[in-house]
Amino acid sequence: MGRTPLDSWLAGRMDRDTVPTVSELHGWLLERLKELVDHARHGSPFYRRHLADARGTDITSLEDFARLPIIASEQLRSNPDGLLSVSRDEIERVVTLSSSGTTGEPKRIFHTADDLEATTDFFSWGMANMVEPGGTALVLLPGARPGGVGQLLNAALSRHGSRAVAVGELTDAGAAVDHCLAENATCVVGSPAHVNLLAHAWEARGLPKGAIRSVLLCWDVIPDAVRKSVAERLGCRVFRHWGMIETGLGGAVECSPGSGMHLRETDVYVEIVDPRTGALLPDGEFGDMVVTTPLKMGMPIIRYRTGDVGRILAGECACGSPLRRLDPLVRRRQDSVPLPSGPLALRELNEILYGVPGLADFAARLDEDTLYLTVCGRVARETVLDALKRLPVVAQGLADGSLGVEIENRHAAAPAVPGLEKRRIVIGS
Structure with a gap:
């Protein structure tokens, strides 16, 4: 060789x-x-x-x-x-x-x-x-x-x-x-x-x-x-x-x-x-x-x-x-945020959402009991929500009412997170 x-x-x-x-x-x-x-x-x-x-x-x-x-x-x-x-x-x-x-x-x-x-x-x-x-x-x-x-x-x-x-x-x-x-x-x-x-x-x-x-x-x-x-x-x-x-x-x-x-x-x-x-x-x-x-x-x-x-x-x-x-x-090491139904890890969110056809980028924020997602790309809100439900901690939170999800699609060519800041799930408003 x-x-x-x-x-x-x-x-x-x-x-x-x-x-x-x-x-x-x-x-x-x-x-x-x-x-x-x-x-x-x-x-x-x-x-x-x-x-x-x-x-x-x-x-x-x-x-x-x-x-x-x-x-x-x-x-x-x-x-x-x-x-x-x-x-x-x-x-x-x-x-x-x-x-x-x-x-x-x-x-x-x-x-x-x-x-x-x-x-x-x-x-x-x-x-x-x-x-x-x-x-x-x-x-x-x-x-x-x-x-x-x-x-x-x-x-x-x-x-x-x-x-x-x-x-x-x-x-x-x-x-x-x-x-x-x-x-x-x-x-x-x-x-x-x-x-x-x-x-x-x-x-x-x-x-x-x-x-x-x-x-x-x-x-x-x-x-x-x-x-x-x-x-x-x-x-x-x-x-x-x-x-x-x-x-x-x-x-x-x-x-x-x-x-x-x-x-x-x-x-x-x-x-x-x-x-x-x-x-x-x-x-x-x-x-x-x-x-x-x-x-x-x-x-x-x-x-x-x-x-x-x-x-x-x-x-x-x-x-x-x-x-x-x-x-x-x-x-x-610190890539998770606490939900009432358990921890939500960024690595799991990454694999689920970046695997959605048409979704080019996303940003996530947890404020109290609501997960806010900003997505970029040619993808419907319902498709993103269906993907999220494949995460047990999100599915359980939605089922028992302890978690709400809000999804906004920018349909933009700009990143969901500006600059080169390391990606994370933001906590708070």
């Missing part, structure tokens, strides 16, 4: 001529994690206290590393400067990150020039299956800021003779289709909701399937119903990506066989832990995702609980890569 693009990236990142075995990769990771702990303790006031009893020489296995204390988002939010382990002069970009549904100070994430280069390099190899040399990717993400995702993607694709055109977040699906046609784009990159809107608009115009050859879904949780919808309407390959601004964006991406997202393990080391005990869970089991950045020296992230739930897929990918695979169906 030939070397895959991601394997070429891995060998280069580890400064090797050959692709490592799984045991060689784990040995290399262990050494980098030990060095990271000592570096962070030496350079960061926070880690000097947080890892007071830890020494790199005491860590003899990945299981030893898993016994180090975990960082919560509150610690990252309250004192980001305390995590800096280099001089401020070495910081190339600062990202201020406000998460939907949270209050208080936003997170501030520091990236060095080396961090940005590492992400660009990963993007260049990770996109190799999606954009052919000379091709164009239309990016429905911000592209104006230096070091932003749009510019990083353009720099990445240019290394293989292709390009990215970042047009910003989708505000009108028809305009996004116009951009695709004007740029002769063969690939689209964007959030699941925005790409799904584009796919519906493409189909509504009667444009040919296969003109867009690939799509990369990223930025937010990726419902399987959206993956299927986009693939069917555009007639293209759909790839999925998981990443976090905290770790420097690119975290995991699907390879050509599409059997899971290969982790960017040299830069984003993922552990799956029991949400109650913090103990490591075996491959195949869902748990809390904890991440570490082995080569991020400016603002090291060491055992950060992401708030996401995921699992590592057992076994080897058909492509033969030693990189572990993350299940694409990552979800947020």
Whole structure:
């Protein structure tokens, strides 16, 4: 079997001529994690206290590393400067990150020039299956800021003779289709909701399937119903990506066989832990995702609980890569709202509603005992309500009168949730 693009990236990142075995990769990771702990303790006031009893020489296995204390988002939010382990002069970009549904100070994430280069390099190899040399990717993400995702993607694709055109977040699906046609784009990159809107608009115009050859879904949780919808309407390959601004964006991406997202393990080391005990869970089991950045020296992230739930897929990918695979169906730990009949989970609502023929997007809000839905697309209210009733918690609430449902159809090409805010079920008016 030939070397895959991601394997070429891995060998280069580890400064090797050959692709490592799984045991060689784990040995290399262990050494980098030990060095990271000592570096962070030496350079960061926070880690000097947080890892007071830890020494790199005491860590003899990945299981030893898993016994180090975990960082919560509150610690990252309250004192980001305390995590800096280099001089401020070495910081190339600062990202201020406000998460939907949270209050208080936003997170501030520091990236060095080396961090940005590492992400660009990963993007260049990770996109190799999606954009052919000379091709164009239309990016429905911000592209104006230096070091932003749009510019990083353009720099990445240019290394293989292709390009990215970042047009910003989708505000009108028809305009996004116009951009695709004007740029002769063969690939689209964007959030699941925005790409799904584009796919519906493409189909509504009667444009040919296969003109867009690939799509990369990223930025937010990726419902399987959206993956299927986009693939069917555009007639293209759909790839999925998981990443976090905290770790420097690119975290995991699907390879050509599409059997899971290969982790960017040299830069984003993922552990799956029991949400109650913090103990490591075996491959195949869902748990809390904890991440570490082995080569991020400016603002090291060491055992950060992401708030996401995921699992590592057992076994080897058909492509033969030693990189572990993350299940694409990552979800947020806090994605449910309470109904009298039980919890309503966003992941369940996503799969039901995005699977409704003609429904391109939706927004959900729970106010007291009424669920308000705003839907976009060519779909009747009765069809949406029938789909909702397939969720037992909604069907029971409607049957016993404890839940009301109000549905409004905008019949619009704009997203139901403006901007790139992460999707959630809003509580209150």
